Amino acid sequence: MSYNLYLSVLLMAATCCSLIIAYLSWKRRELPIAISYGLGVLTGGFYSFGYAFEVVSTTLDQIRFWLRVEYIGIPFGTILWFILVLQYTGRQRFVRKWTVALLMIVPMITFISHNTNEWHHLFYKSMTLNDSEGFPLVTLEKGPLYKLHVLYSYSFFVVGMGMLIQMFFKATPRMRKQIAFMIIGSWGPYGFTLVYLSGIIYMPIDISPFGFIFSGIFFLWGIYQFNMLRIAPLALQKVFASMQDAVMVFDLDNTLTSFNQSAKRVVLGIDHTWIGQPAVQLFGQYPVLLEIIMKGPSVGSKVQLTGPTDAQFYNVHLSFISDHAQKPAGKMLLLSNVTEMVRSEEILRENAKQLSELNTFKDKMFNVVAHDIRDPLAVLINLMEIMEDEMGDCDGDHEEIVREMSQQIQNTFSLVESLLDWFRSQTGGMMFNPVERDLTNVVGSALRFMHVRSENKQIQLLTEIPQDTFVYADKEMLDLIIRNLVSNAIKFTSPGGSITVRAARREGDMLVSVTDTGEGIPSELASTLLQETYPISSMGTAGERGVGLGLTLCKEFVHLNGGDIWFESTPSQGSTFFFSIPLPPTKVSFKLAEAGIGV
Known part of the structure; x- marks a missing residue:
């Protein structure tokens, strides 16, 4: 059996590896970095899949067909990888629709020129079959557009690798392991392609797709052992699901990794340049927050912070973020604004104090008035009793009037007695x-x-x-x-x-x-x-x-x-x-x- 069949099997294995990683990224598709990473790996899957059938093809037409399949992904892989690096190194602000559109101009030219090469031969000057290895292989004479594609891809690879290396030297020891796996895994397809194109070692076949096997191993190891996509864990779904509250995410070394837009209304000066910086350097003006971040999970009620305009009150909650193995992978700081509630409570307390003072004054006034009425009524009752006793010595003309006066005074006295008894029962005086x-x-x-x-x-x-x-x-x-x-x-x-x-x-x-x-x-x-x-x-x-x-x-x-x-x-x-x-x-x-x- 010719070794091209074994190569085809290996390339299919690389394709499967790419599809697995793309699937893992799809599960986290709510996050931009997972989308760019998954699409980048998928382009490699098209490359390895097409080449797996190219090496077992027997005619030039078959090879041309599978080359077109490969170039569904080849032109766009480097740019998607570069976008991933921008997001991973904290440069998300550069990832905009118009910048992505500009970056995709050369890849689109590559894609179109490759599929129309028979008309202009600017991508491949010629394509011939070579049977020196015991099976048909294509020999390609590269044109100017092919060289443009290679130069463009490696230019962005160099810039992106520089960003990763810079991040590696600035990162904490825990973070360096993850960045190292990202660097090594990225070198896979580009390193293999560089060896093939340079001609330093004679290679009858294109070994570039095999670089995806190398990359897949390192990326999978990084994802499962070191949570390489730590910026896009499931916990970040919680972060941006609470957009009304300020949310900030830190790694276990207390380095800021992400925040939402609401955090800008709470923390003065926070922007994307803060990402990757330790909390101790960023939150000096917020000692209360810094203490909470440093000591671990906790809940703080009505914490006062100085906002962009005036003092604000927040309920602060710091919790651990767990990875797929339920191990702590970072921290999430959630701040809920309760300023209006605090101020309303202050107003209610002040109103309650005033009402209590008014109620006390009312009680005193009621007592004074009731007793002031009761005492003269008691005197009037005594006088009426004396008058009734003396009615026998007088004419009876006024007896009915005196009796009515006595009844009214008795009723009024009973009224005051009832009022006093009721008042004492309501105020606890009885x-x-x-x-x-x-x-x-x-x-x-x-x-x-x-x-x-x-x-x-x-x-x-x-x-x-x-x-x-x-x-x-x-x-x-x-x-x-x-x-x-x-x-x-x-x-x-x-x-x-x-x-x-x-x-x-x-x-x-x-x-x-x-x-x-x-x-x-x-x-x-x-x-x-x-x-x-x-x-x-x-x-x-x-x-x-x-x-x-x-x-x-x-x-x-x-x-x-x-x-x-x-x-x-x-x-x-x-x-x-x-x-x-x-x-x-x-x-x-x-x-x-x-x-x-x-x-």
């Missing part, structure tokens, strides 16, 4: 201090307090509470609950009616009820009673008015004492308000409590 109380005495005291009002409306007040009925409740709250419920019953009971207060012991608590023979509660009002926080007061049967706070206070105070409150009502027949109140703890419970044992 302390909860439950004690054991005799319910009979509590109810009796409340009925005596309401005696004048009930007598004026000719309402009979009754109590059906057995002697020695004890409950466990706060003194002031229990007095207010019973007083308000009885007062409401008087208000809505017509003259000649009756009000009865009862109590029945249940398991664990005492059930107290206040029953009247009044008008009852209308159905439209019953659905909201004891539900609304600030109910509207209704007018009583004798025109009495209130502020509607009585039942609200009763509900709150009953719940504070651990009970429930509800009512039953029949229109035109009367209403009954029920509330439960705890029984006193047993003597055994007291002894256990004193010993520190819960029951």
Whole structure:
């Protein structure tokens, strides 16, 4: 078997190697450097694939066909490699549409002239077959356009290699390994071609495509062992997916490798010349950021930085970037602007402070005004009582007027008392201090307090509470609950009616009820009673008015004492308000409590 068949197999292996690398680049196609690298390797794949069939062709027409396949990639390979070097060495700013178009002029001339050579013979002056090796080989006499193509390609190869060497000497030890593999791998096709064209060693066949096998081995080794395409790892997909936040990428030596456009709004003076520079030299004016970058993954909240216009606040997050083997390959610094949130919080705090001061002032003013009203009303009540006692010595003409004045003063006094009790309950001024109380005495005291009002409306007040009925409740709250419920019953009971207060012991608590023979509660009002926080007061049967706070206070105070409150009502027949109140703890419970044992 002629050795050209073995050469063809090797060239197909080189093609497969190129396709594998092109596929790896395609997986990272979101990044410009992966695109240029993948296309460059693909051009080499066309070269080796076409030459694999050229060396086994038997006619000149077949060789011409496979040469055309080779020249689909040959003219463009060097320029794509040069674009890759620009991106790899941090010169992305030069890669623009118009610069790429200019660089592609000579490759396009090469491509067109090669495919039209039979018309002008400026690329190949002549093409003849040579059977000296035992199989047909083509002998080419190069024309001026071929020489232009070679000169153009090697000129850019020299410039690009110079950039890589310069980067190698400036890079950190970790980075140098990757650059070295890039340099060695790039020399493969160009070195082999240089040997073939120079004629230093007699080569009957073109060994240039075999350089792609050499390059493929080094590039694959670099990709998997040293993550050679470290500027285009999967982690950079995260970088540019967060364009609203400032993102900067560093390698493990804290060298800046990439950043997005938002970073320019955060870091003063940052541009592409910063890429490849260590963070310690770049972030001197940002000591907080530098400390975060140097110490590793961390999260900082509301970090203040000096921006292009004024101070800004950022949430700073530094995390590791992992490679395909889940090993740290770099760091990603993410800065989220929270300036507006910080300033809004400051405004809210200031407003809250002002509201607190205003609320304190309001509380003081309410207390002062309420007490200033209460004291003269108490004096007026005493004077009215004296006047009523002396009415017997005077004519009865003014008795009705005096009685009405007494009623109005009593109502106003009850209003102020309710307001003060409600205010103390809302501001925490009323302390909860439950004690054991005799319910009979509590109810009796409340009925005596309401005696004048009930007598004026000719309402009979009754109590059906057995002697020695004890409950466990706060003194002031229990007095207010019973007083308000009885007062409401008087208000809505017509003259000649009756009000009865009862109590029945249940398991664990005492059930107290206040029953009247009044008008009852209308159905439209019953659905909201004891539900609304600030109910509207209704007018009583004798025109009495209130502020509607009585039942609200009763509900709150009953719940504070651990009970429930509800009512039953029949229109035109009367209403009954029920509330439960705890029984006193047993003597055994007291002894256990004193010993520190819960029951």
